[in-house]
Amino acid sequence: MNMSTFKGGTHVPGYKELTQGLATIPAKIPNKLYIPVSQHIGAPCIPLVQIGDEVKKGQKIAEGKGFVTAPIHSSVSGKVLAIEKKQHPGGNFVNCIVIENDGKEEWAVTVQPNSNPEELSSEEIRKIVFEAGIVGLGGATFPTHVKYAPVENKQAEFIILNGVECEPYITADHRIMLEKPERIIAGLRYKLRSTGCKKGIIAIEENKLDAIEKLTKLCELEENIEVIALKEKYPQGSEKQLIFACTGREVPVGGLPLDAGVIVNNVATAVAVADAIELGIPLIERITTLSGDGIKKPANYLVRIGTLFSDLIEESGGFTGDIDKIISGGLMMGKTVFTDDIPIVKGSSGIVVLKKQLGVDGKEYNCVRCAKCVDACPMFLEPTTIVKLAKRGLWEEAEKNNIMSCIECGSCVYVCPASIPLVQYIRRAKLAIGAARAKARSNGGKK
Amino acid sequence: MINAIISLAVMGAIFGIILGIANKKFVVDIDPRVEAITNALPGANCGGCGFPGCGGYAEAIVVGTAPLAACGPGKDEVRKKIAGIMGADVGESKERKVAQLMCNGGQDKAVSLYEYEGILDCYTAKTMFGGPKVCSYSCIGLGSCIDACPFGCITMGDNHLPIIDYDLCVGCNKCVEYCPQSVIQLIDASKLVHVRCSNRDKGKLAKEACQVACIKCKLCEKNCPEGAIAVVDNGAGGLAEIDYSKCTNCGICVNKCPTNAIEKIMPINIEAINKEDTNNTQSSVACNNCGLCK
Numbered sequence: 001m002n003m004s005t006f007k008g009g010t011h012v013p014g015y016k017e018l019t020q021g022l023a024t025i026p027a028k029i030p031n032k033l034y035i036p037v038s039q040h041i042g043a044p045c046i047p048l049v050q051i052g053d054e055v056k057k058g059q060k061i062a063e064g065k066g067f068v069t070a071p072i073h074s075s076v077s078g079k080v081l082a083i084e085k086k087q088h089p090g091g092n093f094v095n096c097i098v099i100e101n102d103g104k105e106e107w108a109v110t111v112q113p114n115s116n117p118e119e120l121s122s123e124e125i126r127k128i129v130f131e132a133g134i135v136g137l138g139g140a141t142f143p144t145h146v147k148y149a150p151v152e153n154k155q156a157e158f159i160i161l162n163g164v165e166c167e168p169y170i171t172a173d174h175r176i177m178l179e180k181p182e183r184i185i186a187g188l189r190y191k192l193r194s195t196g197c198k199k200g201i202i203a204i205e206e207n208k209l210d211a212i213e214k215l216t217k218l219c220e221l222e223e224n225i226e227v228i229a230l231k232e233k234y235p236q237g238s239e240k241q242l243i244f245a246c247t248g249r250e251v252p253v254g255g256l257p258l259d260a261g262v263i264v265n266n267v268a269t270a271v272a273v274a275d276a277i278e279l280g281i282p283l284i285e286r287i288t289t290l291s292g293d294g295i296k297k298p299a300n301y302l303v304r305i306g307t308l309f310s311d312l313i314e315e316s317g318g319f320t321g322d323i324d325k326i327i328s329g330g331l332m333m334g335k336t337v338f339t340d341d342i343p344i345v346k347g348s349s350g351i352v353v354l355k356k357q358l359g360v361d362g363k364e365y366n367c368v369r370c371a372k373c374v375d376a377c378p379m380f381l382e383p384t385t386i387v388k389l390a391k392r393g394l395w396e397e398a399e400k401n402n403i404m405s406c407i408e409c410g411s412c413v414y415v416c417p418a419s420i421p422l423v424q425y426i427r428r429a430k431l432a433i434g435a436a437r438a439k440a441r442s443n444g445g446k447k
Numbered sequence: 448m449i450n451a452i453i454s455l456a457v458m459g460a461i462f463g464i465i466l467g468i469a470n471k472k473f474v475v476d477i478d479p480r481v482e483a484i485t486n487a488l489p490g491a492n493c494g495g496c497g498f499p500g501c502g503g504y505a506e507a508i509v510v511g512t513a514p515l516a517a518c519g520p521g522k523d524e525v526r527k528k529i530a531g532i533m534g535a536d537v538g539e540s541k542e543r544k545v546a547q548l549m550c551n552g553g554q555d556k557a558v559s560l561y562e563y564e565g566i567l568d569c570y571t572a573k574t575m576f577g578g579p580k581v582c583s584y585s586c587i588g589l590g591s592c593i594d595a596c597p598f599g600c601i602t603m604g605d606n607h608l609p610i611i612d613y614d615l616c617v618g619c620n621k622c623v624e625y626c627p628q629s630v631i632q633l634i635d636a637s638k639l640v641h642v643r644c645s646n647r648d649k650g651k652l653a654k655e656a657c658q659v660a661c662i663k664c665k666l667c668e669k670n671c672p673e674g675a676i677a678v679v680d681n682g683a684g685g686l687a688e689i690d691y692s693k694c695t696n697c698g699i700c701v702n703k704c705p706t707n708a709i710e711k712i713m714p715i716n717i718e719a720i721n722k723e724d725t726n727n728t729q730s731s732v733a734c735n736n737c738g739l740c741k
Contacts, residue, residue, distance in 0.1 A: 091575050093583075338561030338576065362564060393594070424566045431570055 003206060004248075005231035006241040008378040010411045012168055012234045012332060014207060018291050018298040020171040024179060026302045028315055029103075033075055033306030034096040034343040035061065036088050040135040041142050042068040047097055053080045056108035058282050060133075061097055070133045070143040070346075074099055075284040075304035077106040087342045089328035091335050096343060099306065112280045117190070122148075125194040125277060132276035133283045133346075138162060138173075138237065138266035139329055141347035144273065147263050148195050157261040159197045160246050161188055161270055163204040163211065164230060164237040167330025170350035172287040175300045176268050177204065177211035181218050187270030188225060190277050195263065200225040202267070203246050207232045234332065235409035239264045241378050253405055288344055290316055294323035294353035309340040309351055324356040332410045365418035373412035373422060379405050383412040383422045390429035395436065398429045406430070480532050481505050487528040488521060493597045495519045495619030508533065519544070520598070520617035543636040544618035545715060546601075546611050550586040550630040551643035551708065552657040553606025557585055573627045582656035584645040586630045595625035613715040636715045639696045642676075642687045644708040649684040654706070661687050661708040667700035676700050676709075 038044035045062035049055060055074040063071040074097075081098040088094040114120070120128070130145035161184065165173040177184065188200045202219070204212045206229050216227045230236055230245050240251045242264060249260040257264050268287065275281045284305055291298040296317030303312065309326065313319065327334040328342065331352055344351075373383040381402055389398040403426060412422045484505035492500035496517035498507050507513035508529065515535060516526050522543070563572050563579040569591040577583040588607035600615030601622060613636065623631045630645050642661060646653040650662035663685050667676045675693035678685045687700075687709070698711045 087576060092577060335575075364566075421566055424568075424571055427574070428566065428568050428571050431574070 003229050003231045004245050005233050006236065006244045006378055008376055009233045009235060010376045010414050012414060015168045016171050019289050019300055020174050022299055024175050024287055024300045024302050027307060027312060029076060029101055029304055030307055030311045031101050033099045033101060033304060034086055035072060035099065035306035036094045036096045036343060036345055037062045037072060038094045039072060039141060039345040040070040045072050047083055049080050051080055051082055055080060055099060056106050058111040058284060059108035068143055068146050070135050073133055073282040073284050075306050076101040077104050078102040087339060089337060089342055089345055089348055114278055114280060117278050122194040125190055128277050129273055134269060134272045134276060135346050136266055137268035137272060137286055139347045139349050144269055151258055154258050156195055156197050156258055156263045158247060159191050159200045160242060160262055160264045161202045161267050162237055162242055162264055163202055163267040164242060166205060166234045166237040167332055169291040169352045170289045170330050171300060172289045172349050173267050174208050174211055176271055176287055178214060180271050181214050183271045183274045184267050185218060185225065187274035190273055198224060201246050202227045203230055203242055205230050205232045205236060235378055235411060238407050238409055253402060283346060288348050289350040292353040294319050294355045296320050303344055305344060305346060307344050309342050313340055319353060323353055325354045327352040364420050367418055367420060370417060372415040376411040376415045378409060378411060379407055381406060387422045387425045390425045395429055395432045399433050403429055404433065478509050480509050483532045484508055484529055487525055488518060491520055491597055493520060493619040493621060519619050544633045545613045545616040545636045546622055546631050547634045547641050548586060548609060548611060548631055549643060549645045551659045552582055552585045553608040555606050556659045557582055557657040570627045582646050584647060587628060592622035592626055592631060595621045597621060635691060638691050638694060639714060640689065640694055640698060640701060640709060640711050642689060642708060643710045647681055647684050647686050659706055659708050662706055664705060666703045667709060670699050670703045
């Protein structure tokens with residue numbers, strides 16, 4: 001089969017056989033849920049409820065100001081116990097609304113099925129998507145309604161639904177494609193209508209043949225929806241790489257996918273959009289893969305937002321002996337967390353628990369200038385040069401070498417024979433450059 | 448052969464004339480004072496004055512946008528030289544300032560949140576749950592300030608807290624700017640009593656996070672004869688802060704503090720780096736204490 005892909009990248013073992021054949025199990029709903037007020041890119045939300053308030057399932061409990069934000073809804077019906085600081089999978093401490101589950105599962109009055117979804121205007125669709133608190137469920141958690149907002153002089157031609165899931169271990173998107181393919185297509189149709197795009201593409205990697213077959217069959221009658229099979233390579237699930245693989249277009253440096261006439265969304269986001277538009281259900285649950293060699297029974301769970309990692313791990317039978325790392329997200333781009341006392345948020349596509357690996361000392365050796373990272377970089381950067389500059393604190397020179405284009409996929413670190421944590425150095429430099437830019441902006445504002 | 452020699456000679460003459468004219472016509476006036484001041488400055492390019500290196504500062508002085516006494520490392524001697532070059536009065540000489548670490552929660556005292564693995568950079572560690580210690584105000588202890596110090600006066604202690612050599616510190620402000628936790632402050636060298644804690648949480652939380660934290664008990668505030676120390680409440684907790692303009696170095700608060708969060712240090716040689724009787728073998732103001740001469 002002649003399948004397209006992007007340039008660069010690397011082949012990372014998938015470890016998907018652990019969970020890809022397992023049907024999604026609805027996870028037990030815990031007695032206490034911790035719902036963080038920040039689950040999207042943008043400013044944190046402000047709680048709308050007070051301690052002691054009764055809340056219903058699907059009730060809006062926090063909302064933010066501005067355009068780039070997404071409201072947060074209660075995942076269960078119950079009582080607000082507290083609003084307290086708790087660890088967040090993003091690597092910081094965030095205020096969480098603690099809700100005690102009363103087990104009644106009563107829906108809020110605002111959750112009403114739409115009697116005539118076919119007649120909604122694009123404006124109305126965007127409003128519903130915003131009110132449902134839908135964000136990119138691939139992990140980046142960018143508010144979806146912002147992606148669909150019309151931008152002057154820019155018209156998207158394609159919507160690409162991302163079913164690539166190139167991260168090792170994670171099979172959440174794979175399962176949703178097998179279990180809810182009709183909903184994915186329904187969601188895509190609403191998206192096409194709301195943006196006026198001509199064509200929808202569902203992109204799937206070749207390691208998910210069953211999903212490709214199923215969706216291709218369903219799309220046979222759809223005129224403007226195409227399923228594209230892509231070669232298996234990491235990081236194909238990254239927006240810019242996916243756009244190139246599907247359309248041959250490149251997003252300009254510092255630009256958005258819209259500059260290439262494309263909008264990219266996750267398949268799970270499409271399902272959430274369809275649910276919100278037809279059934280009025282806000283985003284209160286998602287599919288999360290719990291996997292890795294440190295877990296007794298790896299599984300795919302349909303879990304309520306706010307469930308703790310520890311609740312899921314307990315349901316899977318706990319750890320298999322001494323574990324070394326818990327990673328929130330995928331193996332390549334996820335964040336290591338130091339405890340399992342962390343709530344699942346909208347962006348939690350997976351939890352990977354690993355046992356201590358033999359022969360890994362984590363020591364950084366000197367760069368041998370083999371240029372493997374240069375070959376692997378999907379953004380065509382020179383990681384070795386950039387990191388050399390970043391190590392010396394030469395932020396401006398690093399910026400000239402396009403460090404800000406780095407997508408932090410970790411391909412360079414994966415192939416580096418000297419085990420240099422290149423992405424850590426790059427992140428450090430990006431922080432410094434970001435701070436310098438913010439400073440320049442505020443100084444410019446004063447003048 | 449002859450042709451070649453003649454043509455080259457003619458070309459040489461023509462180019463020579465062009466260059467000669469260009470030299471006269473496009474001459475750039477350089478104020479000789481810029482060079483003189485640059486030579487007078489220590490040449491460490493520390494940036495403590497707020498200008499890009501010593502050259503940048505010198506230009507700014509000549510243009511008139513910079514104060515004459517902004518050079519921290521240079522001390523009075525350099526200021527006098529600059530004043531001489533500029534023909535101006537140097538004004539009051541500023542007191543020497545040194546960097547002080549406002550945290551005493553080393554690995555042995557502060558409660559650890561997790562074991563950090565990764566590059567030795569405080570900023571990177573801060574992005575992971577605010578650092579590897581429970582106290583989110585504390586010194587992260589990976590030594591980014593050591594890299595930032597252009598004078599090599601910070602070393603890492605056994606308990607993973609930086610040790611500042613007050614004799615070498617010139618008060619260039621580099622470490623203060625670099626520290627992601629803002630636990631380093633520049634304070635007059637004559638002041639000896641310091642609150643070695645930056646935790647602004649409530650007393651109970653602070654105590655749980657670190658043995659030597661300020662627990663906001665206000666004993667220091669009640670016992671200070673000068674009214675120089677007070678627990679400044681920010682609503683969420685607060686922190687004992689010293690008003691250095693009132694502090695007399697009496698040390699009563701040090702004895703009263705139940706958690707030893709306040710510390711009195713040995714007197715700092717106020718003119719340390721300009722005198723020959725210190726550890727430094729040099730006396731030149733141009734020395735930036737790189738240590739290569741030893």
